[in-house]
Amino acid sequence: MKKKVSIVDIAKHVGTSTAAVSYVLNGKAKEKRISKDLIDRIKKAAEEMKYTPNLVARSLRRGTSDTIGLIVPDISNSFFSEMSRYIEREAYEMGYSVIIGNTDEDAVKSARIIDVMENRQVDGYIIAPAEGSEEQIQSLVNKKKPIVIVDRIFNSLDVSRVVLNNHKATYDACNCLLESGYQHIGAMGYKTSMVHIRDRFKGYKDALKQSASPQKPKFIEIDYHNSQNEIEKSLNRLFNGKNKIDAIIFLTNSLAVQGLYYFMKNGIKIPHDVAIIGFDGNIAYDLFSPSLTYVKQPLKEICSQALKCLKNQLDGENITAHIKLEGELIIRDSCKNPQAITKYININQSKVS
CATH class of the missing domain: 3.40.50.2300 (Response regulator)
Structure with a gap:
Protein backbone atom coordinates (compact mmCIF):
# COMPACT_ATOMS: atom_id res chain seq x y z
CA MET A 1 0.00 0.00 0.00
CA LYS A 2 1.31 3.42 -0.92
CA LYS A 3 2.26 5.54 2.09
CA LYS A 4 -0.06 8.44 2.84
CA VAL A 5 1.62 11.80 2.27
CA SER A 6 2.09 13.80 5.48
CA ILE A 7 2.99 17.43 6.21
CA VAL A 8 6.49 16.14 7.11
CA ASP A 9 6.88 14.85 3.53
CA ILE A 10 5.73 18.19 2.11
CA ALA A 11 8.08 20.12 4.41
CA LYS A 12 11.07 17.99 3.28
CA HIS A 13 10.09 18.42 -0.38
CA VAL A 14 9.76 22.21 -0.13
CA GLY A 15 12.68 22.67 2.28
CA THR A 16 10.78 24.34 5.11
CA SER A 17 9.42 23.55 8.56
CA THR A 18 6.40 21.35 9.31
CA ALA A 19 4.95 24.30 11.22
CA ALA A 20 4.97 26.47 8.07
CA VAL A 21 3.26 23.70 6.07
CA SER A 22 0.63 23.29 8.80
CA TYR A 23 -0.09 27.03 8.88
CA VAL A 24 -0.53 27.20 5.12
CA LEU A 25 -2.74 24.11 4.82
CA ASN A 26 -4.90 25.21 7.74
CA GLY A 27 -5.44 28.75 6.44
CA LYS A 28 -3.25 30.51 8.99
CA ALA A 29 -0.45 31.64 6.66
CA LYS A 30 -1.46 35.30 6.68
CA GLU A 31 -1.55 35.67 10.47
CA LYS A 32 1.82 33.90 10.70
CA ARG A 33 3.24 36.27 8.04
CA ILE A 34 4.39 33.53 5.70
CA SER A 35 5.61 34.83 2.33
CA LYS A 36 3.48 34.46 -0.77
CA ASP A 37 6.30 32.57 -2.50
CA LEU A 38 6.43 29.95 0.26
CA ILE A 39 2.64 29.68 0.38
CA ASP A 40 2.55 29.01 -3.36
CA ARG A 41 5.32 26.39 -3.17
CA ILE A 42 3.65 24.55 -0.28
CA LYS A 43 0.26 24.50 -2.01
CA LYS A 44 1.80 23.33 -5.27
CA ALA A 45 3.70 20.54 -3.51
CA ALA A 46 0.57 19.44 -1.63
CA GLU A 47 -1.33 19.22 -4.91
CA GLU A 48 1.42 17.40 -6.80
CA MET A 49 1.97 14.93 -3.95
CA LYS A 50 -1.81 14.37 -3.68
CA TYR A 51 -1.88 15.32 -0.01
CA THR A 52 -5.18 14.71 1.85
CA PRO A 53 -5.62 15.97 5.41
CA ASN A 54 -6.15 13.61 8.34
CA LEU A 55 -9.64 14.72 9.28
CA VAL A 56 -9.63 12.90 12.61
CA ALA A 57 -6.39 14.58 13.66
CA ARG A 58 -7.65 17.94 12.43
CA SER A 59 -10.86 17.43 14.38
CA LEU A 60 -8.90 16.70 17.55
CA ARG A 61 -6.71 19.78 17.09
CA ARG A 62 -9.50 22.22 16.26
CA GLY A 63 -12.22 20.71 18.41
CA THR A 64 -14.56 20.71 15.40
CA SER A 65 -15.24 18.30 12.55
CA ASP A 66 -17.29 20.50 10.18
CA THR A 67 -19.84 17.70 10.30
CA ILE A 68 -23.54 17.73 11.17
CA GLY A 69 -25.51 14.72 12.34
CA LEU A 70 -28.96 14.38 10.76
CA ILE A 71 -31.24 11.77 12.34
CA VAL A 72 -34.57 10.88 10.73
CA PRO A 73 -37.19 8.26 11.66
CA ASP A 74 -37.86 6.71 8.25
CA ILE A 75 -35.61 7.44 5.28
CA SER A 76 -37.96 5.46 3.00
CA ASN A 77 -40.66 8.07 3.64
CA SER A 78 -40.40 10.63 0.83
CA PHE A 79 -40.80 13.51 3.30
CA PHE A 80 -37.64 12.53 5.19
CA SER A 81 -35.64 11.54 2.11
CA GLU A 82 -36.36 14.98 0.64
CA MET A 83 -35.50 16.58 3.98
CA SER A 84 -32.16 14.76 3.94
CA ARG A 85 -31.42 15.95 0.41
CA TYR A 86 -32.23 19.60 1.17
CA ILE A 87 -30.21 19.65 4.39
CA GLU A 88 -27.20 17.90 2.86
CA ARG A 89 -27.18 20.29 -0.09
CA GLU A 90 -27.52 23.48 1.97
CA ALA A 91 -25.07 22.29 4.63
CA TYR A 92 -22.50 21.64 1.89
CA GLU A 93 -22.81 25.25 0.77
CA MET A 94 -22.14 26.27 4.38
CA GLY A 95 -18.98 24.14 4.50
CA TYR A 96 -20.39 21.19 6.44
CA SER A 97 -20.67 17.51 5.67
CA VAL A 98 -23.72 15.58 6.86
CA ILE A 99 -23.87 12.13 8.43
CA ILE A 100 -27.38 10.69 8.13
CA GLY A 101 -28.85 8.16 10.55
CA ASN A 102 -32.18 6.36 10.14
CA THR A 103 -33.89 5.16 13.35
CA ASP A 104 -36.81 3.19 11.85
CA GLU A 105 -38.96 4.83 14.57
CA ASP A 106 -36.95 2.87 17.15
CA ALA A 107 -35.62 4.66 20.26
CA VAL A 108 -33.02 1.92 20.91
CA LYS A 109 -31.60 2.34 17.41
CA SER A 110 -31.72 6.12 17.88
CA ALA A 111 -29.48 5.83 20.95
CA ARG A 112 -26.96 3.73 19.01
CA ILE A 113 -26.89 6.23 16.15
CA ILE A 114 -26.25 9.10 18.57
CA ASP A 115 -23.37 7.12 20.15
CA VAL A 116 -21.83 6.59 16.71
CA MET A 117 -22.19 10.26 15.83
CA GLU A 118 -20.71 11.34 19.14
CA ASN A 119 -17.71 9.10 18.44
CA ARG A 120 -17.44 10.75 15.03
CA GLN A 121 -17.40 14.10 16.87
CA VAL A 122 -20.18 15.76 14.90
CA ASP A 123 -20.46 19.47 15.68
CA GLY A 124 -24.23 19.53 16.07
CA TYR A 125 -27.48 17.75 15.35
CA ILE A 126 -30.71 18.14 13.41
CA ILE A 127 -33.12 15.47 14.64
CA ALA A 128 -36.62 14.37 13.71
CA PRO A 129 -36.91 12.27 16.86
CA ALA A 130 -38.27 8.78 17.34
CA GLU A 131 -40.86 8.23 20.03
CA GLY A 132 -39.22 7.60 23.38
CA SER A 133 -35.95 9.34 22.53
CA GLU A 134 -36.42 12.49 24.64
CA GLU A 135 -33.86 11.40 27.28
CA GLN A 136 -31.26 10.92 24.55
CA ILE A 137 -31.85 14.45 23.28
CA GLN A 138 -31.80 15.85 26.81
CA SER A 139 -28.43 14.15 27.30
CA LEU A 140 -27.08 16.00 24.25
CA VAL A 141 -28.49 19.26 25.62
CA ASN A 142 -26.78 18.59 28.95
CA LYS A 143 -23.48 18.19 27.06
CA LYS A 144 -24.08 21.63 25.48
CA LYS A 145 -24.26 20.11 22.00
CA PRO A 146 -25.88 22.37 19.39
CA ILE A 147 -29.19 20.76 18.45
CA VAL A 148 -32.39 21.53 16.54
CA ILE A 149 -35.40 19.22 16.38
CA VAL A 150 -37.66 19.25 13.35
CA ASP A 151 -41.13 17.94 12.44
CA ARG A 152 -41.71 16.40 15.90
CA ILE A 153 -41.29 17.91 19.35
CA PHE A 154 -41.23 16.89 22.98
CA ASN A 155 -42.89 19.50 25.16
CA SER A 156 -40.58 18.51 28.02
CA LEU A 157 -37.50 19.65 26.10
CA ASP A 158 -36.47 23.29 25.81
CA VAL A 159 -34.51 23.08 22.57
CA SER A 160 -34.64 24.90 19.26
CA ARG A 161 -37.36 23.51 17.02
CA VAL A 162 -38.79 24.03 13.55
CA VAL A 163 -42.21 22.49 13.05
CA LEU A 164 -45.47 22.76 11.15
CA ASN A 165 -48.55 24.29 12.74
CA LEU A 299 -40.08 21.55 3.59
CA LYS A 300 -37.36 23.75 2.10
CA GLU A 301 -38.10 26.46 4.63
CA ILE A 302 -38.12 23.93 7.47
CA CYS A 303 -34.66 22.75 6.42
CA SER A 304 -33.29 26.27 5.90
CA GLN A 305 -34.60 27.49 9.24
CA ALA A 306 -33.23 24.40 11.02
CA LEU A 307 -29.76 24.95 9.55
CA LYS A 308 -29.90 28.63 10.38
CA CYS A 309 -30.77 27.85 14.01
CA LEU A 310 -28.01 25.24 14.20
CA LYS A 311 -25.40 27.55 12.65
CA ASN A 312 -26.27 30.25 15.19
CA GLN A 313 -25.57 27.77 17.98
CA LEU A 314 -22.34 26.60 16.32
CA ASP A 315 -21.26 30.24 16.18
CA GLY A 316 -21.77 30.55 19.94
CA GLU A 317 -25.18 32.21 20.11
CA ASN A 318 -27.11 30.97 23.13
CA ILE A 319 -30.59 31.34 21.61
CA THR A 320 -33.41 28.80 21.72
CA ALA A 321 -35.71 29.38 18.73
CA HIS A 322 -39.25 28.02 18.47
CA ILE A 323 -40.33 28.32 14.85
CA LYS A 324 -43.78 27.28 13.68
CA LEU A 325 -44.53 27.32 9.96
CA GLU A 326 -47.90 27.20 8.22
CA GLY A 327 -48.85 24.60 5.64
Missing part, protein backbone atom coordinates in the same frame (compact mmCIF):
# COMPACT_ATOMS: atom_id res chain seq x y z
CA ASN A 166 -50.10 20.83 12.76
CA HIS A 167 -53.32 21.79 14.54
CA LYS A 168 -54.19 24.47 12.00
CA ALA A 169 -53.22 22.23 9.08
CA THR A 170 -55.82 19.57 9.92
CA TYR A 171 -58.32 22.16 11.19
CA ASP A 172 -58.26 23.79 7.74
CA ALA A 173 -58.30 20.44 5.96
CA CYS A 174 -61.38 19.32 7.86
CA ASN A 175 -63.14 22.65 7.31
CA CYS A 176 -62.36 22.29 3.61
CA LEU A 177 -64.34 19.03 3.59
CA LEU A 178 -67.16 20.46 5.73
CA GLU A 179 -67.62 23.42 3.41
CA SER A 180 -67.66 21.06 0.44
CA GLY A 181 -70.71 19.34 1.93
CA TYR A 182 -69.20 16.20 3.49
CA GLN A 183 -71.10 15.03 6.56
CA HIS A 184 -69.24 11.95 7.82
CA ILE A 185 -65.53 12.75 7.99
CA GLY A 186 -62.96 10.32 9.37
CA ALA A 187 -59.27 10.63 10.16
CA MET A 188 -56.45 8.10 10.38
CA GLY A 189 -53.06 8.49 12.06
CA TYR A 190 -50.44 6.46 13.85
CA LYS A 191 -50.87 5.41 17.48
CA THR A 192 -48.33 7.57 19.28
CA SER A 193 -47.73 10.02 22.09
CA MET A 194 -45.79 12.31 19.73
CA VAL A 195 -47.10 15.87 19.81
CA HIS A 196 -47.29 16.43 16.04
CA ILE A 197 -49.77 13.58 15.49
CA ARG A 198 -51.78 14.47 18.62
CA ASP A 199 -52.03 18.06 17.31
CA ARG A 200 -53.23 16.83 13.92
CA PHE A 201 -55.92 14.73 15.55
CA LYS A 202 -56.95 17.69 17.72
CA GLY A 203 -57.21 20.04 14.73
CA TYR A 204 -59.53 17.55 13.04
CA LYS A 205 -61.68 17.10 16.15
CA ASP A 206 -61.88 20.84 16.86
CA ALA A 207 -63.08 21.56 13.31
CA LEU A 208 -65.87 18.99 13.67
CA LYS A 209 -66.82 20.29 17.11
CA GLN A 210 -66.99 23.92 15.97
CA SER A 211 -68.87 23.30 12.72
CA ALA A 212 -72.44 24.48 12.12
CA SER A 213 -73.61 20.87 12.36
CA PRO A 214 -71.18 19.22 14.80
CA GLN A 215 -70.15 15.65 13.95
CA LYS A 216 -68.87 12.89 16.17
CA PRO A 217 -65.19 12.27 15.35
CA LYS A 218 -64.41 8.99 13.61
CA PHE A 219 -60.68 8.67 14.01
CA ILE A 220 -58.53 5.58 13.92
CA GLU A 221 -55.05 5.08 15.37
CA ILE A 222 -52.82 2.60 13.59
CA ASP A 223 -49.83 0.68 14.96
CA TYR A 224 -46.83 1.86 12.89
CA HIS A 225 -45.23 -1.60 12.82
CA ASN A 226 -48.40 -3.39 11.66
CA SER A 227 -49.97 -0.66 9.58
CA GLN A 228 -51.11 -2.48 6.42
CA ASN A 229 -53.18 -5.11 8.23
CA GLU A 230 -54.69 -2.57 10.61
CA ILE A 231 -55.52 -0.11 7.83
CA GLU A 232 -57.55 -2.67 5.89
CA LYS A 233 -59.49 -3.81 8.96
CA SER A 234 -60.14 -0.24 10.10
CA LEU A 235 -61.27 1.04 6.71
CA ASN A 236 -63.56 -1.97 6.36
CA ARG A 237 -65.26 -0.86 9.57
CA LEU A 238 -65.54 2.75 8.43
CA PHE A 239 -67.11 1.78 5.11
CA ASN A 240 -69.67 -0.62 6.55
CA GLY A 241 -72.70 0.10 8.69
CA LYS A 242 -75.15 2.97 8.78
CA ASN A 243 -72.59 5.63 9.76
CA LYS A 244 -70.00 4.99 7.07
CA ILE A 245 -67.71 7.87 6.19
CA ASP A 246 -67.88 9.96 3.02
CA ALA A 247 -64.46 11.62 3.50
CA ILE A 248 -61.17 10.86 5.27
CA ILE A 249 -58.02 12.75 6.25
CA PHE A 250 -54.83 10.70 6.38
CA LEU A 251 -52.43 12.30 8.86
CA THR A 252 -49.21 11.05 7.20
CA ASN A 253 -48.26 10.45 3.58
CA SER A 254 -47.41 6.79 4.20
CA LEU A 255 -50.94 6.16 5.51
CA ALA A 256 -52.42 8.02 2.55
CA VAL A 257 -50.53 5.82 0.08
CA GLN A 258 -51.68 2.65 1.85
CA GLY A 259 -55.22 4.02 1.95
CA LEU A 260 -55.16 4.67 -1.79
CA TYR A 261 -54.12 1.06 -2.34
CA TYR A 262 -57.07 -0.11 -0.25
CA PHE A 263 -59.56 2.01 -2.22
CA MET A 264 -58.22 0.81 -5.56
CA LYS A 265 -58.29 -2.83 -4.47
CA ASN A 266 -61.87 -2.57 -3.24
CA GLY A 267 -63.28 -0.57 -6.16
CA ILE A 268 -64.05 2.51 -4.03
CA LYS A 269 -64.24 5.54 -6.32
CA ILE A 270 -62.68 8.87 -5.41
CA PRO A 271 -64.27 11.38 -4.90
CA HIS A 272 -67.64 9.79 -5.79
CA ASP A 273 -67.62 7.30 -2.90
CA VAL A 274 -65.15 9.02 -0.60
CA ALA A 275 -63.12 12.23 -0.56
CA ILE A 276 -59.47 12.10 0.51
CA ILE A 277 -57.02 14.61 1.92
CA GLY A 278 -53.44 13.44 2.49
CA PHE A 279 -50.43 14.89 4.28
CA ASP A 280 -47.11 15.92 2.74
CA GLY A 281 -46.28 15.39 -0.90
CA ASN A 282 -45.66 11.97 -2.38
CA ILE A 283 -45.03 10.82 -5.95
CA ALA A 284 -48.02 8.48 -5.61
CA TYR A 285 -50.25 11.54 -5.21
CA ASP A 286 -49.30 12.58 -8.76
CA LEU A 287 -49.52 9.10 -10.28
CA PHE A 288 -52.92 8.36 -8.79
CA SER A 289 -56.06 9.40 -10.66
CA PRO A 290 -57.84 11.50 -9.57
CA SER A 291 -55.01 13.59 -8.17
CA LEU A 292 -54.91 13.89 -4.40
CA THR A 293 -55.69 16.97 -2.30
CA TYR A 294 -53.09 17.26 0.46
CA VAL A 295 -51.48 19.44 3.11
CA LYS A 296 -48.09 20.57 1.87
CA GLN A 297 -45.42 21.29 4.42
CA PRO A 298 -42.91 24.08 3.56
CA GLU A 328 -50.51 25.01 2.28
CA LEU A 329 -53.61 23.07 1.29
CA ILE A 330 -53.09 21.87 -2.28
CA ILE A 331 -56.58 21.54 -3.75
CA ARG A 332 -56.88 18.82 -6.39
CA ASP A 333 -59.47 16.34 -7.64
CA SER A 334 -59.96 13.99 -4.68
CA CYS A 335 -62.59 16.31 -3.15
CA LYS A 336 -65.86 17.46 -4.72
CA ASN A 337 -66.89 21.10 -5.13
CA PRO A 338 -63.37 22.64 -5.05
CA GLN A 339 -64.73 26.11 -5.88
CA ALA A 340 -66.22 26.27 -2.37
CA ILE A 341 -62.82 25.94 -0.72
CA THR A 342 -60.54 28.32 -2.61
CA LYS A 343 -59.95 30.37 0.55
CA TYR A 344 -57.70 27.59 1.82
CA ILE A 345 -55.30 27.80 -1.13
CA ASN A 346 -51.83 29.36 -0.77
CA ILE A 347 -51.82 29.67 3.00
CA ASN A 348 -48.08 29.96 3.62
CA GLN A 349 -47.00 32.11 6.55
CA SER A 350 -44.62 31.55 9.42
CA LYS A 351 -44.48 32.36 13.11
CA VAL A 352 -41.25 32.69 15.05
CA SER A 353 -41.07 32.94 18.83
